[in-house]
Amino acid sequence: MKPIRRRTLADHARGFLRDWSLPRQLRGESPYSDAAKSTGSAKLRPRLEEADKVGTNICPYCAVGCAQLMYAKDGTLIHVEGDPRSPINQGTLCPKGAATFGWLTSELRMSKVLYRAPHADRWEEKPLDWAMDRIAHLAKRTRDETFVHKLPDGTVVNHTLGMASLGGATLDNEENYLIKKLFSGGLGMVWIENQARV
Amino acid sequence: MPQWDLANADCILVMGSNMAENHPIAFRFALQAKQKGATLIHADPRFTRTSALADIHAPIRAGTDIAFLGGIIRHILENDLWFKDYALNYTNLATIIEDAFEDPSQNDGKFSGWDEAKKSYSYESWQYKGEFVPSSLAEHFVNTTESFSDQTKRLQQGPTPKDETLQHPNCVYQILKRHFAPYTPEMVERVTGCPKETFVKVADALARASGREKTGTICYAVGWTHHSTGVQMIRAAAIIQLLLGNVGRPGGGILALRGHSSIQGSTDIPTLYNLLPGYLPQPHGLKPHHSLQDYIDHETTPTGWWHNFPKYIVSLLRAWYGEAGMKENGWGFEWLPKIMGDHSQNPMTLAIEDGLIKGLFLLGQNPAVGGSNAALVQKALGKLDWMVVTDFTETETASFWYKGKPVQAGELAPKDIKTEVFLLPTSLAGEKAGTFTNTHRLIQWHDKVVDGPGDGRSDLWFVYHLGRRLKELYRSSADPRDLPIRYLTWDYPVEGEREEPDAEAVLREINGYTWPDRQQIADFKDLKDDGTTACGCWIYTGVFPKNDHNQARSRKPDGPDGPGTHLGWGFAWPSNRRTLVNRASADPAGKPWSERKKLAWWDAEKGEWDGYDQVDFSTEKAPDYTPDWSKEPAGMDALSGTDPFIMISDGRGALFVPSGLKDGPLPTHYEPVESPVRNPLYGQQHNPTAKIWDRPDNPVHVPEDPRYPHVLTTYRLTEHHSGGTPTRSVASTAELQPEGFSEIAPELAKELGIENLDWVVLSTPRGEVETRALVTERLQPFRIDGRLVHQIGMPWHFGWNGYATGDIANVLTAIVGDPNTGMHENKALTCNLRKGRLDRPQNGG
Numbered sequence A: 001m002k003p004i005r006r007r008t009l010a011d012h013a014r015g016f017l018r019d020w021s022l023p024r025q026l027r028g029e030s031p032y033s034d035a036a037k038s039t040g041s042a043k044l045r046p047r048l049e050e051a052d053k054v055g056t057n058i059c060p061y062c063a064v065g066c067a068q069l070m071y072a073k074d075g076t077l078i079h080v081e082g083d084p085r086s087p088i089n090q091g092t093l094c095p096k097g098a099a100t101f102g103w104l105t106s107e108l109r110m111s112k113v114l115y116r117a118p119h120a121d122r123w124e125e126k127p128l129d130w131a132m133d134r135i136a137h138l139a140k141r142t143r144d145e146t147f148v149h150k151l152p153d154g155t156v157v158n159h160t161l162g163m164a165s166l167g168g169a170t171l172d173n174e175e176n177y178l179i180k181k182l183f184s185g186g187l188g189m190v191w192i193e194n195q196a197r198v
Numbered sequence B: 001m002p003q004w005d006l007a008n009a010d011c012i013l014v015m016g017s018n019m020a021e022n023h024p025i026a027f028r029f030a031l032q033a034k035q036k037g038a039t040l041i042h043a044d045p046r047f048t049r050t051s052a053l054a055d056i057h058a059p060i061r062a063g064t065d066i067a068f069l070g071g072i073i074r075h076i077l078e079n080d081l082w083f084k085d086y087a088l089n090y091t092n093l094a095t096i097i098e099d100a101f102e103d104p105s106q107n108d109g110k111f112s113g114w115d116e117a118k119k120s121y122s123y124e125s126w127q128y129k130g131e132f133v134p135s136s137l138a139e140h141f142v143n144t145t146e147s148f149s150d151q152t153k154r155l156q157q158g159p160t161p162k163d164e165t166l167q168h169p170n171c172v173y174q175i176l177k178r179h180f181a182p183y184t185p186e187m188v189e190r191v192t193g194c195p196k197e198t199f200v201k202v203a204d205a206l207a208r209a210s211g212r213e214k215t216g217t218i219c220y221a222v223g224w225t226h227h228s229t230g231v232q233m234i235r236a237a238a239i240i241q242l243l244l245g246n247v248g249r250p251g252g253g254i255l256a257l258r259g260h261s262s263i264q265g266s267t268d269i270p271t272l273y274n275l276l277p278g279y280l281p282q283p284h285g286l287k288p289h290h291s292l293q294d295y296i297d298h299e300t301t302p303t304g305w306w307h308n309f310p311k312y313i314v315s316l317l318r319a320w321y322g323e324a325g326m327k328e329n330g331w332g333f334e335w336l337p338k339i340m341g342d343h344s345q346n347p348m349t350l351a352i353e354d355g356l357i358k359g360l361f362l363l364g365q366n367p368a369v370g371g372s373n374a375a376l377v378q379k380a381l382g383k384l385d386w387m388v389v390t391d392f393t394e395t396e397t398a399s400f401w402y403k404g405k406p407v408q409a410g411e412l413a414p415k416d417i418k419t420e421v422f423l424l425p426t427s428l429a430g431e432k433a434g435t436f437t438n439t440h441r442l443i444q445w446h447d448k449v450v451d452g453p454g455d456g457r458s459d460l461w462f463v464y465h466l467g468r469r470l471k472e473l474y475r476s477s478a479d480p481r482d483l484p485i486r487y488l489t490w491d492y493p494v495e496g497e498r499e500e501p502d503a504e505a506v507l508r509e510i511n512g513y514t515w516p517d518r519q520q521i522a523d524f525k526d527l528k529d530d531g532t533t534a535c536g537c538w539i540y541t542g543v544f545p546k547n548d549h550n551q552a553r554s555r556k557p558d559g560p561d562g563p564g565t566h567l568g569w570g571f572a573w574p575s576n577r578r579t580l581v582n583r584a585s586a587d588p589a590g591k592p593w594s595e596r597k598k599l600a601w602w603d604a605e606k607g608e609w610d611g612y613d614q615v616d617f618s619t620e621k622a623p624d625y626t627p628d629w630s631k632e633p634a635g636m637d638a639l640s641g642t643d644p645f646i647m648i649s650d651g652r653g654a655l656f657v658p659s660g661l662k663d664g665p666l667p668t669h670y671e672p673v674e675s676p677v678r679n680p681l682y683g684q685q686h687n688p689t690a691k692i693w694d695r696p697d698n699p700v701h702v703p704e705d706p707r708y709p710h711v712l713t714t715y716r717l718t719e720h721h722s723g724g725t726p727t728r729s730v731a732s733t734a735e736l737q738p739e740g741f742s743e744i745a746p747e748l749a750k751e752l753g754i755e756n757l758d759w760v761v762l763s764t765p766r767g768e769v770e771t772r773a774l775v776t777e778r779l780q781p782f783r784i785d786g787r788l789v790h791q792i793g794m795p796w797h798f799g800w801n802g803y804a805t806g807d808i809a810n811v812l813t814a815i816v817g818d819p820n821t822g823m824h825e826n827k828a829l830t831c832n833l834r835k836g837r838l839d840r841p842q843n844g845g
């Protein structure tokens, strides 16, 4: 085992001089590359080096459609930034787009189903499966109670005016497609709207 | 037009939009154009950052946009500044209209065809002489009961009646001149409050950016659509652009700046009541839509691209009802529900309040903040039996039963409210895969990178698993009314422990495939009306052209050497076209108008159209093609080689719209429903066809009501998003804009003794809110018809949940709407203002 040698003041001074950019610039090294390097900077690692996954995302806020790069490590989101390749935003994001990471990781996000029984004065947590079964049951009940097959004049309308749906402009096309397909084509709902008129 | 194409404009008018603050990344292209020498103009009631960066700011009173734009149209016509070769060849400028047509200037503000009993127009006198022109299916109309008839077939028998010399008194050119004659610069100043010198500067700048070498763009946002005359504001912009030759050309067009990530997608694949995917009309119980054949007979236009309509509806039915659809049962057409009238959000609120609607799904929308007459919305939610909210946090809507206005006011307690409420946590983009369609029709895929937290699921998961459960519950029903849900195709593969449905499988169905062997279809020209193709949304065909090719995921932008249409980045519907009507970027002979504005051209050697973009025309139709009328041509065969607007029956840009608009063939200035002044132009005060639900819980006041002397306009902020949930619940954006406020001009503040940051109360017949005063010169009073009129501005994002809070501006607004879209009028109403606070428990009152 080598004996431990403590760094002396002279070592520190030599180290400082070696690292200090100015003498190296005077020796002719470029202030933009070689002279800019130091022991400290050599140890710096890119923030995203540890990311084990990167995906392309589209900004979830407005309809400009800025592209983003999303980085994750061990299944946890670690960073979101503008995608420099995009012809729309060329790497930039506005204050909303730049808040995407904050949105996904907001402390106000919920992770459990909340249920409020009729006339109750509080929320209760419920299992997801229970809620889905109950919602399906209620949707069927309301549909069955309000469905109109034919108008008095014999016109077939196959609709229910008893159920409504709002929303879609923040959702994916695939989600909107299934909403319209199930609610309109399957259940006969006609009150189907989203933010397009708001 | 793609947003990046703005950089090619020589003049940009931003109006009805605060683009710099609300679409900042798109605004970069406007600034790039300015750097290259373009004139940037902002016409707006407020002075904003957009105005600060513009060459000209034209201040106008909220709701007077048609007076301003009408003035520009008059200026272009009177001074002969229009682009002759373009407008004469590509628009209906020379077309002759029926003799019976009468202008509002002859009728004190109404067009001919007005039916006072029905409070609506009939369109006969607006038609092309001797013909009946069907409205384009693509138009977003509400509750239209007119239908196409055999008369429309006359369009197949010969060209539309025209006078190319423009002398005929009822040709569109002469009608336009007469209609807009009263919109003089002096009248513009009297109505809008904009000094006439500023107005003329704007009109001249626009007119200069016209012709072979130049183009201009008009950008708008909800500052236009949120009016009882919103559609006609956009129409007025379209007239300007058609006269100046700015449609279908680089740097030319009208750019709608929309506010939600997939608001365009949710219009194309509509979670809207009146449309089926791809702008096909939802069948209507009061129209002759009894069978598929009736529906097709009445909705198919004889000429133009929409003649292909039957292929799209049959392919959609095949996608939805699969094997159960057969030729004999009209592919299941009867299973589609029929609408009965206006089922949009405004009447929906009233139908909930009236107890007609019992169950409500809220999928990422927050009407307790975003809905007009928000206190009524909150009260109405208590009339529901059940309500399901899917969102990432607790919205104001989800908490209405213990934090809503009626509960806070002590009118109701939670125990009085019967509604059963479910609040389901959702995943967000990045935690699920799928596509968004942006404001310029660009479909872009987003990857799944991480899982949503806990029981958070995508809405795709929610709808898919709800559908699965419902199909199970109905499985053994023999009732004919349960056939639609039983037969609905619902076989999407799921993956992982959470059983997440495969979004690509859904996108493949949207794109369309052959039936029954499921080979992807690359082009909607290959869709059929015989049941051999299934397609969820015909305009999206090509987004998934092969079984393993998802074009929405493509990320290949053009390099610095161009051409800059970026055809390898995502997929723009239809057929990856970046600029619609781009045949008009070439002159009638098929040559680009100029080298500088080159986009598409006719290659005579190859006998086909070529260009930097996918050409929006029949690829092999030569510029000199003329229809052979002796054969009664249908569809595209009835359009000549110089008819670029292929979705319109006569292929011509519609300066004058004979059918499809509820409130007239031409834009006309009417005052907002609530206005501080009388209409200076006509005796008719407001849009005679405006939707006004005047009832005790939604009162609207008469013009010049001294109790409500000030104009109120609502708007958005850079740091917040619409109803606010996705930004008020996020630390950085909430810190940047932490609380609600209203903007008040110094003159008005002085008059009422209001200092900056004082509490003030705004009131309308619907309700009152308290907020902080921001006294600022960004708002200026106007002198209207000799009177001083003040304007107050209030952002509408705020609510009681999240980190950034404030009173809900929509408590002030009314359920009043545009006759065509049903959109509310929250950009122009009137209010009262006083210093002080509301008498509320938390205020010690």
Ligand code: SF4
Pocket: A059, A060, A061, A062, A063, A064, A065, A066, A089, A092, A093, A094, A095, A096, A097, A098, B022, B023, B024, B025, B026
């Ligand atoms: S970054 Fe800003 S401008 Fe771009 S899409 Fe997001 S919200 Fe819109």
